[in-house]
Amino acid sequence: MVRLPLTHAEAERGQRLGALLRRARGERSMLETALDARVSPETLRKIESGRVATPAFPTVAAIADVLGLSLDEVWAEINLPEHGVESGSSRRSAREWLAS
Numbered sequence: 001m002v003r004l005p006l007t008h009a010e011a012e013r014g015q016r017l018g019a020l021l022r023r024a025r026g027e028r029s030m031l032e033t034a035l036d037a038r039v040s041p042e043t044l045r046k047i048e049s050g051r052v053a054t055p056a057f058p059t060v061a062a063i064a065d066v067l068g069l070s071l072d073e074v075w076a077e078i079n080l081p082e083h084g085v086e087s088g089s090s091r092r093s094a095r096e097w098l099a100s
Contacts, residue, residue, distance in 0.1 A: 006053050006054070010053050010054055011050070011053050013053065013054075013078045013079065014047075014050045014052070014053020014054065015050040015053070016077055016078045016080065017047065017050075017053075017055075017060070017074070017077070017078045018047055018048040018049055018050045020069070020073075020074065020077045020078070021044075021047060021048050021063060021064075021067065022048050024064075024067040024068070024069050025048075025067060028067075030044055030045060030048075033063070033066055033067065036066045037059075037062040037063045037065070037066040038062060039059055039062060039063065043055070043059065044063065047059070047060075047063070060074065
């Protein structure tokens with residue numbers, strides 16, 4: 001499968017997701033968090049570092065659940081408006097994202 005290069009916006013969202021998960025994990029070990037979420041520690045490491053900027057939804061949902069984050073919190077954090085860009089009706093809601 002050939003993956004298209006990430007857009008700048010996708011890469012930034014991936015960085016914000018990784019930062020959110022690192023903050024939420026706090027002092028908890030990466031290994032413990034990954035095992036509890038049933039993902040590999042390497043997958044969690046890649047997501048937290050932004051190397052996997054568009055992880056699969058079930059992966060994000062599992063990690064968020066283990067860390068006590070709601071999907072609404074995750075959605076709000078990763079979709080912060082870009083500098084100088086008005087938030088408008090083109091932004092999808094969490095429900096729309098979940099349905100896609």
